[in-house]
Amino acid sequence: MFRRKQAPAEVPPPDDMVVIVDRAVDPQLVVFHEPAGFRAEQVRALRNRLVALNPDGEPKTLVVTSAVRGEGKTVTALNLAMAFAELERQQVVVVDADLRRPSCEQYLNLNSEPGLSDVLLGKLPLERVLRPAGYRRLMLLGAGTRVPNPAEVLGASRLDELYQRLKERFQYVVVDTPPCLPSTDAGVLTARADGALLVVRLEHSQKRQTREALRVLQDMGGNVLGTFVTELRGQDPESDRRLAYDPTPTEEP
Ligand SMILES: Nc1ncnc2c1ncn2[C@@H]1O[C@H](COP(=O)(O)OP(=O)(O)OP(=O)(O)O)[C@@H](O)[C@H]1O
Ligand SMILES: [Mg+2]
Numbered sequence: 113m114f115r116r117k118q119a120p121a122e123v124p125p126p127d128d129m130v131v132i133v134d135r136a137v138d139p140q141l142v143v144f145h146e147p148a149g150f151r152a153e154q155v156r157a158l159r160n161r162l163v164a165l166n167p168d169g170e171p172k173t174l175v176v177t178s179a180v181r182g183e184g185k186t187v188t189a190l191n192l193a194m195a196f197a198e199l200e201r202q203q204v205v206v207v208d209a210d211l212r213r214p215s216c217e218q219y220l221n222l223n224s225e226p227g228l229s230d231v232l233l234g235k236l237p238l239e240r241v242l243r244p245a246g247y248r249r250l251m252l253l254g255a256g257t258r259v260p261n262p263a264e265v266l267g268a269s270r271l272d273e274l275y276q277r278l279k280e281r282f283q284y285v286v287v288d289t290p291p292c293l294p295s296t297d298a299g300v301l302t303a304r305a306d307g308a309l310l311v312v313r314l315e316h317s318q319k320r321q322t323r324e325a326l327r328v329l330q331d332m333g334g335n336v337l338g339t340f341v342t343e344l345r346g347q348d349p350e351s352d353r354r355l356a357y358d359p360t361p362t363e364e365p
Contacts, residue, residue: 136221137246140187143194144247152191158340159195162307165337171279175209175334177289177298178311179318179325184342185311186215189288190245192309196284197250203282205242205251209301210290211262214255220246227256232270238277251282262290266297271304292325302334310339 137144142151166172176189186208193206208216209228217224225243230236231253238253245252259265278285287305292298302308308329312322322339329336 138187138219138221141190141194141219143191143198152195155188155191155195156198158309159192159199162337163199165307169283171283171285172307173275173279173285173287173305174337175287175289175298175302175305175308176311176340177292177302177308177325177329178313179293179321180291181213181294183291183311183313183317184340185291186210186219186288188309188311188340188342189286190216190219193245193250193284193286194247196286197248202284203249203251204284204286205253205278205282206245207253207278207285207287208255209266209287209297211255211259211265211297212290212295216252216288217254220252222246222252222254225254225256227252227254228274229256229259229262229265231256232265232267232274233259238274253278262297263295263300266300268300268304271300275304292328293321299328299332299334302329302336303332305334307335307337310336312339312341314341314343316343 139145142149143155146152162172162174174192176185176192178185189206193204196202196204206216207228208214211229214224222243222245225241226236227241231238231241235257241256242251242253244250275285287301289298289301292302310322310326310329326336
């Protein structure tokens with residue numbers, strides 16, 4: 113732990129220091145809420161594997177998707193983007209490309225503002241709608257103004273241009289998508305991206321649907337890098353305390 117050399121008079125002594133955690137940010141965002149916990153470490157392990165897959169450190173777009181609703185795509189995308197943002201000198205953005213049921217702003221406790229749809233429709237420049245996500249230097253490109261025709265708005269040529277522009281500015285572009293079986297949006301978003309992760313929710317996801325999702329993504333030319341399993345209750349530190357590895361408390365001076 114860093115120690116203050118000489119605390120200025122107006123700064124409270126360490127004993128009185130208060131750590132403020134924004135409890136309104138969804139508790140599932142474990143990299144934010146429990147950075148030393150087991151689940152945050154699992155996300156960092158995934159991040160490290162993805163970094164290892166990119167030895168030249170080139171800018172990459174990475175889509176997070178799953179077969180059907182409610183499998184943990186958004187939570188995984190946000191946690192992963194936060195884990196990337198923990199790395200030194202990495203500029204990271206998370207994009208809410210679920211134009212049908214956007215939820216990144218809600219998870220981050222931010223207001224809904226213009227974003228992706230407005231950029232894709234040429235209504236606003238990208239620079240105007242990028243904003244801090246509230247965690248380190250992580251930036252957010254929210255879903256933006258609701259549109260009646262998401263599939264058309266996410267046109268392939270517009271997406272190519274957007275991905276390209278985001279990669280000029282960010283090392284990692286993490287894209288949250290709608291589920292890939294009910295609509296074609298996620299397939300299009302995956303086909304244009306550098307890689308994709310398929311989220312599987314333990315005891316909820318159906319093998320048949322996950323297999324079908326994988327087939328759809330691969331048929332569209334997507335580069336599926338692997339799966340991320342959510343709700344691994346059996347390995348929760350609550351069931352096995354040896355899996356939690358918090359730093360030992362340091363002595364106060
Ligand atoms: N790793 C996890 N462990 C336990 N619960 C989780 C985990 N990830 C997400 N959840 C819970 O599962 C629910 C769905 O999560 P999330 O919104 O990320 O799913 P989604 O796949 O993005 O859903 P949608 O398809 O509706 O966009 C939420 O209630 C969330 O709190
Ligand atoms: Mg979602």
